[in-house]
C-alpha cells in the first residue's frame with residue numbers, strides 16, 4: 182500500500198536556488214491547513230520570500246507556483262497559480278495556467294515550488310518525483326518556436342504519463358516585459374510577464390513528472406463525490422458553452438451589447454463581428470478540442486491554418502489555439518477582418534511567447550499614434566501601421582521582439598511605458614498598468630480592473646456585474662458589492678485551483694463536500710473568511726510593491742466610448758473607487 186497520505190504530499194514545498202544550484206523540501210502542513218493551497222499558499226510564501234526593494238528581474242526575486250488539495254483528484258481542478266513581482270506593472274504579479282502542470286506537480290509530490298536565484302548560463306529544471314536536476318539549456322536558448330522547445334524536451338526527458346513541460350520563448354529570453362510562459366503548448370501563464378522573470382533567471386524550462394499516489398480517507402465516499410461532480414459537468418448544460426464554441430462564443434453577444442473593444446477602443450462594437458465570430462471559426466477552422474488533464478470539458482479550441490509556402494501548391498498546416506480574448510486582442514482591436522489573419526497573428530505571438538492581450542493593445546496604441554502622425558516612419562522603421570493590415574502587424578511583432586530602435590524597445594515595455602515616452606496616454610487602454618482584456622461593459626469592469634489584485638478581468642468579473650446591471654438596473658453600490666463577493670469567492674476557488682469555468686459546479690456547498698471527502702473540514706464561514714484574508718494579504722503585498730489606488734490614472738478613452746451601460750463619467754468612477762476602497766478597507 183502506498184504510504185503517502187494526502188496531506189503529506191500537498192504540504193511539501195520544494196525550494197530551488199538557481200544561483201547555488203541547491204534544493205530542499207520542507208513540509209509546511211500548517212501553511213496548507215491555514216491557507217488551503219493555490220493563491221492562498223502562494224501569497225503567504227511570497228510574503229515570506231520577497232525581500233523589500235527587490236526588482237522583478239533581480240536574482241533574488243522569487244517565483245512561486247502552487248496547487249491545492251483538490252488538484253489532480255477532482256475534475257476541473259486543473260490550475261496552477263504562479264506569483265512573482267511583475268516586470269510589466271512593477272507590482273503584484275499573479276498568473277494562472279491549466280494544462281498538465283497541476284497534475285504533474287501533484288503526482289511528483291509537491292504542493293508548491295519556490296524558485297530564487299539566477300543560473301550562470303541557460304538551464305532547465307528537471308523534476309521527476311524526488312530527482313531534481315538543473316540541466317544545460319544552451320542548445321535550446323534562442324530557438325524560434327516554443328512548440329519546438331516542447332518537442333525537444335519531450336525527446337530528451339523521455340518520461341510518460343503525468344508529465345508537464347513549461348518553457349519560455351525568445352520573448353522571455355529577451356525579457357520583453359509581457360513575455361509569457363508556455364504550458365504544455367496550448368496553455369500559458371499569460372499575463373504580467375512571468376516569461377521575462379524566467380528569462381532573467383536564465384531558466385528556459387521546467388520538465389516535471391511524478392508517479393506517486395494520493396491516499397484518501399475513504400475511497401467510496403471520495404468516489405461518490407467525484408461521480409456527482411463529474412455528472413454535473415458532463416450531464417448538465419452548466420459547462421456546455423465551453424465545450425461547444427468555447428469562450429469565442431462571446432464575440433457576437435458582447436458585440437450586440439456594445440461591450441467589445443474595437444480599434445483601440447475607439448468603438449465598443451465591430452461592424453464585421455460576424456466574419457470572425459466563434460461560430461465562423463467553429464464552422465470553418467476548428468479541427469479539435471482538447472482539455473487540461475482531469476477535465477472532461479475540452480474548452481481549448483484548436484484551429485487549422487493552411488498557408489502556402491512555395492509555388493506548385495505547397496502548403497504548410499499549423500495548429501493554432503484561439504479563444505475570445507485572442508479574437509479581441511488581435512482581431513477586433515486591430516480591425517482584422519479575416520479568421521486566417523487573426524490565426525497568423527496568434528501563431529506569430531505564440532512562437533515568440535508573448536502575452537497576446539498586451540501585444541494587441543500595444544499594437545493598437547501604436548496604430549493610433551501612427552495614424553495621428555505622432556510617431557514617424559523613422560520610429561516604425563517604415564512599417565505603415567493601419568487597421569486591418571495583417572502584414573504590417575506581423576512585421577511589427579517581429580520588430581518588437583528584435584527591438585532594433587527606441588520605439589520598438591518602448592513597445593516591448595508595454596503600453597504604459599510607451600505612452601509615457603511618446604504621448605497618447607489618453608488612449609493607452611490599460612488599468613493598473615496592465616493592458617485591458619476584451620470588455621468595455623461599464624462601471625463594474627473599470628472598477629474591477631482597477632481595484633482587482635492583478636488588474637485582471639478574472640479577479641472579480643466586473644464585465645459580468647455590468648451585464649447584470651444592464652439587465653436589472655443595479656445601483657453603483659450593488660455593482661461594487663458584486664465585485665467584492667467575487668474577489669473573495671475567487672480567492673477560495675483559486676486556492677483550490679479550480680478552473681473558473683466550472684464555478685457553477687463548485688459552489689460553497691460542493692466545495693465543502695469535496696474537501697470533506699478527502700479529510701479536510703471547512704465551513705462556509707471559514708472559506709469566506711479565507712477569501713477575505715487572502716484579498717487583504719495580497720493588498721499588503723501590493724503595498725510592498727508600491728501600489729496605491731491614489732496613483733491610478735484612467736485613460737480618457739474609457740469615458741469617450743460608449744459601454745454596454747452607456748457613457749461612463751470619470752467622476753462617477755472615482756467616487757465608485759472610493760466606495761470600493763472604503764468597503765474593502767484598503
Ligand code: SF4
Pocket residue numbers: 257258259279280423471472473476477478479480481680681682683
Ligand atoms: S474548462 Fe477548459 S480551461 Fe477549464 S479545466 Fe477544462 S479544458 Fe482547462
